[in-house]
Amino acid sequence: MIGILGAGALGRLWAALLPADQVGYLSRPEASLSGQDVDYIFESISGEEHPIHLSPITPETISVLLVTTKAGDTLTALQHRMPAIPLRTPIVLFQNGLGSQQSVAEAWPDRPILAASTTEGANRPTPERVIHAGLGKTWLGPMTPSGRQCVEDVLRVLKQTGLELHAEENILTRLWDKLIVNAGINPFTAILDCPNGDLLESAFFQKHIGALCREMALLVAAETDRDLSPEDLQERIRDVVIRTARNTSSMRADVLRGKPTEIDFINGYLVGLGKKLGIPTPVNQLLTEQVKQLSPHSE
Ligand SMILES: NC(=O)c1ccc[n+]([C@@H]2O[C@H](COP(=O)([O-])OP(=O)(O)OC[C@H]3O[C@@H](n4cnc5c(N)ncnc54)[C@H](OP(=O)(O)O)[C@@H]3O)[C@@H](O)[C@H]2O)c1
Structure with a gap:
């Protein structure tokens, strides 16, 4: 069975x-x-x-x-x-x-x-x-x-x-690619309580997305053999935001339903990895903390 x-x-x-x-x-x-x-x-x-x-x-x-x-x-x-x-x-x-x-x-x-x-x-x-x-x-x-x-x-x-x-x-590479996009969309939509497409007009998103992608590029380079530029990561995130403009991310949906989010396995995972590798991750930290405040059940 x-x-x-x-x-x-x-x-x-x-x-x-x-x-x-x-x-x-x-x-x-x-x-x-x-x-x-x-x-x-x-x-x-x-x-x-x-x-x-x-x-x-x-x-x-x-x-x-x-x-x-x-x-x-x-x-x-x-x-x-x-x-x-x-x-x-x-x-x-x-x-x-x-x-x-x-x-x-x-x-x-x-x-x-x-x-x-x-x-x-x-x-x-x-x-x-x-x-x-x-x-x-x-x-x-x-x-x-x-x-x-x-x-x-x-x-x-x-x-x-x-x-x-x-x-x-190499399934981990595939999971990394999805993680990068999720980390660049999900927490922002949960914090701003908006569909994906609204991010492009958001001052909060515009303020942090560049630095977030720089953190992720350093982590990817240190943890895997791949050299992805922050600009490349930001472009990937932008593409998905545009293609899924009307969607509600799973993280926003979890917050709206009062359910625990998967933040510890997305931006929270990147924070933990940064600590292990000695790479500062202030934007991932900020997003993780803010999402945790929205979800009373999160650990
Ligand atoms: N949904 C999608 O389209 C999609 C796409 C790609 C990836 N994923 C990933 O797939 C995973 C599941 O997502 P989902 O949307 O299906 O979530 P979900 O609807 O919350 O389903 C999770 C299920 O697991 C059950 N569960 C929790 N602990 C259990 C246990 N100890 N024993 C048996 N069942 C248990 C929950 O039961 P209760 O209902 O009783 O809490 C719930 O029915 C997530 O990691 C998500 O990121 C989902």
């Missing part, structure tokens, strides 16, 4: 598109032993509605696990479930940002751990409804040595959804 750990917006998207008889979800440990069946309406990218029924499964039966919890919940969620999951089961991490993937790989270095970077977009406007809001692409690559042997098998399983998937040997 294909298992979903974290049956939220993204987990329910994969669950809806995989063959119904091959997929189930892992309930929260505090739920009753068997958990409850989950029913929801799935709105496909073309607007069609499909009723989806998802049953709880036991960890012992899982042949591929898709982990779609938020970054801050991932390690704890896996710690509860990992002992009962077969040793050869690939564990696929879908979290945005960086830091949670490395923590999982360090905790279970002998297991096949993979990370995914996806531009699919899913949201859950009500508990019983999941919308596939944006068609994207997903890249999949290994986080541990034994993960490398599983990439093709996992791709075969996930391609049953009809979504576009690719192998990515």
Whole structure:
């Protein structure tokens, strides 16, 4: 069986598109032993509605696990479930940002751990409804040595959804690219409470984006082998702001719903990395602190 750990917006998207008889979800440990069946309406990218029924499964039966919890919940969620999951089961991490993937790989270095970077977009406007809001692409690559042997098998399983998937040997590079864009958009939209496109008119964004990109360019150069100029990073961020002008970022959405954000795994990750490498990151620090003040549940 294909298992979903974290049956939220993204987990329910994969669950809806995989063959119904091959997929189930892992309930929260505090739920009753068997958990409850989950029913929801799935709105496909073309607007069609499909009723989806998802049953709880036991960890012992899982042949591929898709982990779609938020970054801050991932390690704890896996710690509860990992002992009962077969040793050869690939564990696929879908979290945005960086830091949670490395923590999982360090905790279970002998297991096949993979990370995914996806531009699919899913949201859950009500508990019983999941919308596939944006068609994207997903890249999949290994986080541990034994993960490398599983990439093709996992791709075969996930391609049953009809979504576009690719192998990515250097998945950390892919995750870095997404982190840079998220770090340059998400906290600003959360602090300013605005859709992405409004950033270009914002004095606060204009004041800080150049220095933020200089911090990120130094971190990328020190942590990876890539030499990306601050101007290049700023251009990438600007491109995405323009292409997604009407969108609400996930961080703004989390703040609006009073939920914890993933700031610790985006700008907060960059602050931690800067401390480790001796690179000052005052703008990342400022953004992290301001977002944390907006989200009472953040640690
Ligand atoms: N949504 C997207 O389009 C999208 C796209 C790319 C990447 N991502 C990334 O994917 C991750 C998930 O995003 P999302 O939007 O799907 O978030 P979400 O809707 O909040 O889903 C997370 C789910 O995990 C569940 N959960 C938390 N702790 C758990 C545990 N210990 N055991 C079992 N389930 C647990 C939550 O349950 P409760 O509902 O009970 O809290 C929630 O249903 C994030 O890192 C996000 O950045 C999302």
